[in-house]
Amino acid sequence: DWNMPDYVSEAIEKVRAQVGDEEVILGLSGGVDSSVVAALLHRAIGEQLTCVFVDNGLLRLNEAEQVMETFSRNLGVKVIHVDATEQFMGHLKGVSDPEQKRKIIGREFVEVFQAEAKKLPNAKWLAQGTIYPDVIESAGSKTGKAHTIKSHHNVGGLPDTLNLKLLEPLRELFKDEVRELGIALGLPHDMVYRHPFPGPGLGVRILGEVKKDFADLLRRADAIFIDELRAADWYDKTSQAFAVFLPVKSVGVMGDGRTYEYVVALRAVQTQDFMTAHWAELPHSLLGKVSNRIINEVRGINRVVYDISGKPPATIEWE
Numbered sequence: 001d002w003n004m005p006d007y008v009s010e011a012i013e014k015v016r017a018q019v020g021d022e023e024v025i026l027g028l029s030g031g032v033d034s035s036v037v038a039a040l041l042h043r044a045i046g047e048q049l050t051c052v053f054v055d056n057g058l059l060r061l062n063e064a065e066q067v068m069e070t071f072s073r074n075l076g077v078k079v080i081h082v083d084a085t086e087q088f089m090g091h092l093k094g095v096s097d098p099e100q101k102r103k104i105i106g107r108e109f110v111e112v113f114q115a116e117a118k119k120l121p122n123a124k125w126l127a128q129g130t131i132y133p134d135v136i137e138s139a140g141s142k143t144g145k146a147h148t149i150k151s152h153h154n155v156g157g158l159p160d161t162l163n164l165k166l167l168e169p170l171r172e173l174f175k176d177e178v179r180e181l182g183i184a185l186g187l188p189h190d191m192v193y194r195h196p197f198p199g200p201g202l203g204v205r206i207l208g209e210v211k212k213d214f215a216d217l218l219r220r221a222d223a224i225f226i227d228e229l230r231a232a233d234w235y236d237k238t239s240q241a242f243a244v245f246l247p248v249k250s251v252g253v254m255g256d257g258r259t260y261e262y263v264v265a266l267r268a269v270q271t272q273d274f275m276t277a278h279w280a281e282l283p284h285s286l287l288g289k290v291s292n293r294i295i296n297e298v299r300g301i302n303r304v305v306y307d308i309s310g311k312p313p314a315t316i317e318w319e
C-alpha cells in the first residue's frame, strides 16, 4: 500500500544507508525529476550534496533565477550555477541540422559538468533523476525493441568517464509518484507540475541556426504564452505548450510604417504518453490575446501562427 509519509522516510533512510558519509554530485536541470532528487538528497544528506546547474543559454525566461531561488535560497541546497551560454552558443554557431545541434548540446553539457565535477575531488557518487519509465525504455532500446527517432539527450552518459558510483533514488517510481514525492518534500506546486522541457531546450525550438538574439525573442514570446495559458486555466489542461521561433521574415504594419520581422509559432498539445498527441483546441480568444501581446511586447516578432498538426505525422517539437 502506497503511503507517502512512510515512503519519504524510507527513501531517506535508504539514501543514508547507501551513501554513508560520502559526497554526492547531482546535475540539476530545473526539471521535475532532478528537482525531486535534489530535494530528497538534501533532506537525507544535507551538506554532502552538491548540485551543478548548467545554464546553456537555451533555458526559459528567468529559469536560472528560479532554480537558484528555490534550491539555493529557499531550501539551502549547495548549488553551483555555471553560466555556459557563450560556450554553447560558440559551438552552435553555423550549425542548423537538428540532430547535430542535439549532439553538440549534449556533448557540451558533459564537458561543462565534468569540469565542475573535477573541482569536487571528494565526490564519490553521481545522483541522477532516472525514473522507472526511463529504466524500461533503455532496457527496450538495448534489445532493439524501442528505436529512437530523435536522439534524446538528458544527463545520460556521464558516469563511465567520471568514475563515480550511480545513485538513482527515483528508479522505482512512476512520474505521478515522483510528483507526489516532490510535493511531500516541499517543492513548489508549479515546479512539480511543470510541462516537460527537452534537454536541448530552446535549441530545438529555434529552427535552424541558434542565435542568442533569437533565443532572447523566443524566451519572451514563450513566457507570454505560458502566462496567458495559466491565467486562462488552460496550462493544466495541456500536456505541453511552448513557442517556436521561425527564422523567416514577413511583412507587417505598425503605425505608419512597414515592418519586416520574424514569425513565432505556438504549439500546445494534449497527450497521455507523448507518443501520439492531439493539438489543443485552445479558445480563439485566448490565442488572440497571446498573439496581440507577443506582437505588441516583443519587438522583432510581427506574426504569430498556431500549429494544428497532430502527432503523428508531426512531432511535438518542430525539430
Ligand code: XMP
Pocket: 102, 150, 151, 152, 153, 154, 196, 197, 198, 199, 200, 240, 274, 311, 314, 315, 316, 317, 318, 319
Ligand atoms: P517529439 O517532438 O518527438 O517529442 O514528439 C516527444 C517528447 O519528447 C521531448 N523531446 C525531447 N526531450 N531531449 C529531451 O530530453 C530531446 O532531444 C527531445 N526531443 C523531444 C518533447 O519535448 C516531447 O515531450
